[in-house]
Amino acid sequence: MLEERTIHFGFEEFVDLLMLSLSTDNPLTNLVLGGSKPCTRSSCMTNSRLSNSAFISSNSGQNQMVKLIVQKSKKKLLCAQMENLFVELLLSFLTIPLGAFLHLTKDDSSQLALTNLYNSISCLRDGKYLKSEHANSELLYPKVNTSYPRVTDLLPIYALRAYTSRFLKEPATFIVSDNLEVTASSMDIISKLNTLGVPVGDMEVLEVNIGEKEAPLLLKACLSSTLALTDFLNALSEKTKGKLINLKL
Structure with a gap:
């Protein structure tokens, strides 16, 4: 019942194995026998939706405030509005081993x-x-390679000799979509969404503090989902048993 195979592993095969290791629980089988393909933005979209629209977050002096815009009728996270420090946290994910x-x-x-x-x-x-x-x-x-600057204090990923700096040049306001597309925006986010066909009355704004307890949950969602912000909220809401905080229009 056993069959022995010899497989050539080149650059493309190792990249596929890396992607399958992040998206399946049997990457070698899928790679050799042609099962699941490495995750792509179109193939890995899930039907995940917000289980609760607000929840408790931890209290920390280093927390970063993020505004999350939710479409009430569909219970769907539309996007997030954030400042430099939170975007620096997101960018730091690209440097983590x-x-x-x-x-x-x-x-x-x-x-x-x-x-x-x-x-x-x-x-x-x-x-x-x-x-x-x-x-x-x-x-x-x-630890993060010392050639990269220490840009956040919310993750213990830096060596002691890492130097403190930033990836971004100057203060700005950014809009981050559910799948983590980051754009700079000088336009009010509510007005922007209204021009895209989402009525103002169908939106609610949730202010959330991201601290040391929340950052690893966000990191995990970023590497396991194409709806990272929604899955992060679901995980945090489950962890806090859906308790509400500071919901306002």
Whole structure:
């Protein structure tokens, strides 16, 4: 009942394996036998919707305020309005090693195959396989490369010698869509959405604080969904049992 195959792994195959590791729980089977394809923006869209339109967030002096615009009739998150510091947090996600991502977001319910790879390190650290305890730490708790600036204090991903700086040039207001497309906007977001056919009376604005407890949930949603903000809100609402805060028009 067994069949042995020899597969050539080139650059494209490794990229496909990386994408399948982030989107399926059996990436090798899918890669070799042609099952699920690497996730794309069109193929991975889900029907996720907001389970609650408001919730409690943690109180931290370093929290970043974000305005979320929800369409009430469809219970759908339309977009978010935010300032530089929150966009810096989003941009920092692009610099995080996968090991750090798994360390920050790991939970028992995760179906990512990379979680199994991460957990396998504990079986290799008995002195026979990993060359040193430092190698173990590099895999389980990697830091952002020191060539990148420290742009946020909401994630423990920077080495002590990392320098503090920014990716963005000057203060601005940004609009972020549910799938994390970021654009700068000088136009009032409510007026902009109204011109796109969403009545003002069908919108509600939710102000949410993003702190150290919320940032890993947002990071996890960004790497596992094309509706990242909606899935982040669902996860946070579930964590806080849907308790309401500061909802206003």
